[in-house]
Amino acid sequence: MSWSNTAWQQAEHIYQKIIAMPFIQELIAGTLPQEKFKFYIEQDALYLEQFGRALALIAGRAHQTQHVLDYTRFAEGAIVVESTLHASYFNTYNISGLAKPTPACHYYTSFLLSTAALAQVEVAMAAVLPCFWIYQKVGDYIYGQHQVTNNPYSEWIDTYAGEEFAQLVAKAIDICNDAAQNCTQQQQQAMADAFEMGCQLEWLFWDSAWRMETWAAKLI
Numbered sequence: 001m002s003w004s005n006t007a008w009q010q011a012e013h014i015y016q017k018i019i020a021m022p023f024i025q026e027l028i029a030g031t032l033p034q035e036k037f038k039f040y041i042e043q044d045a046l047y048l049e050q051f052g053r054a055l056a057l058i059a060g061r062a063h064q065t066q067h068v069l070d071y072t073r074f075a076e077g078a079i080v081v082e083s084t085l086h087a088s089y090f091n092t093y094n095i096s097g098l099a100k101p102t103p104a105c106h107y108y109t110s111f112l113l114s115t116a117a118l119a120q121v122e123v124a125m126a127a128v129l130p131c132f133w134i135y136q137k138v139g140d141y142i143y144g145q146h147q148v149t150n151n152p153y154s155e156w157i158d159t160y161a162g163e164e165f166a167q168l169v170a171k172a173i174d175i176c177n178d179a180a181q182n183c184t185q186q187q188q189q190a191m192a193d194a195f196e197m198g199c200q201l202e203w204l205f206w207d208s209a210w211r212m213e214t215w216a217a218k219l220i
């Protein structure tokens with residue numbers, strides 16, 4: 001069985017929990033309170049910038065020149081999506097863009113950046129894979145279920161459900177499978193564990209948006 005099949009099996013229970021979350025179910029129904037969606041978009045812009053940096057770090061550390069190119073393009077894509085959020089949703093929803101990262105956003109991006117910088121590069125590739133794969137799965141699930149008429153979130157829902165995004169995801173999965181072939185069993189397990197951690201942090205990110213998470217102690 002391929003590395004990606006094994007890794008998905010290990011993390012599948014987290015995907016199942018994500019699609020049952022109230023944030024996802026209310027996006028589908030179109031009943032998600034606007035303030036929660038705004039909160040999510042503002043945090044996602046902060047997330048995407050750091051995700052782009054993590055991808056650029058992996059590009060710089062990749063062994064094959066083709067992978068340098070692939071992760072450079074992924075990094076560019078993440079930054080382009082980030083600026084698109086500013087150009088569209090920030091205007092539509094009057095988002096200030098002054099928010100600081102929540103604990104969950106900080107935790108997730110710190111995990112991505114430190115893994116991209118310090119872990120074996122194959123493990124770093126596995127750590128960023130949930131950002132692709134979970135979003136595609138969740139995007140397809142939402143797209144398949146959603147209330148099309150009068151859903152205020154249909155434009156967002158279309159973003160991750162298309163063929164274009166699916167091709168990027170397939171490429172990121174293939175690269176991880178190629179990379180895993182040069183790894184020992186133990187290293188492949190470290191890749192799967194990094195993948196599972198990324199999936200858990202995807203769960204935490206949705207949960208934090210639903211709760212409109214703040215820092216427990218305001219020090220000033």
Ligand SMILES: Cc1ncc(CO)c(N)n1
Nearest residue numbers: 044047130131132135205
């Ligand atoms: C939190 C999060 N994970 C993944 C994606 C897709 O890259 C995103 N936009 N936001």
Ligand SMILES: Cc1ncsc1CCO
Nearest residue numbers: 073074077078081131132
């Ligand atoms: C996974 C992902 N999500 C938004 S952009 C991106 C990388 C593709 O450029």
